[in-house]
Amino acid sequence: GAVVSQHPSRVICKSGTSVKIECRSLDFQATTMFWYRQFPKKSLMLMATSNEGSKATYEQGVEKDKFLINHASLTLSTLTVTSAHPEDSSFYICSASIQVNTEAFFGQGTRLTVV
């Protein structure tokens, strides 16, 4: 089946530094990928829609200058958390679908801890 790979699975960084998370579709091309954030015991909250070759679309309340998204190819989207703060500590997950309105495949998720 289709696989979405996300890297790294865990990262600890210092306040003020930046962290890049990669999301790859391994056996299909994904013109659109989605980035979610999940706090402990909470649901997945959509952060942004990543579109290959164009600017990402951010959800209300998500700072586009803080969460930089780049979708440079049909198989790779990256999320960079800039100037990270402890409140950015969360579980970040990406997803992609092979076709519109079909099941979304999720990456393994990235546990970010900012100290």
Place this chain on the structure above:
Amino acid sequence: GQNIDQPTEMTATEGAIVQINCTYQTSGFNGLFWYQQHAGEAPTFLSYNVLDGLEEKGRFSSFLSRSKGYSYLLLKELQMKDSASYLCAVIPQAGTALIFGKGTTLSVSS
């Protein structure tokens, strides 16, 4: 706005049957999904409904009534490993992201 409601927690015993309900009010409807998520892991796909009725897949079944904005996930012959969070999600418009409910934490005891 988008609103998806499901119970926060449920408990059941091994071998039993449990039904997890989900109601939704969204700007549009292009399908409803159920996912299972174990703590610290990514969600895994369970089922997809776009037309009214029951979809059965092994021990898991999912039902949809679009007119009522209602779905349920039915888990039969419960096993300990079924203890997890179950997420109801809707695609409001074609090509857009899944919008998730808060999830239902199911605890299965022996």
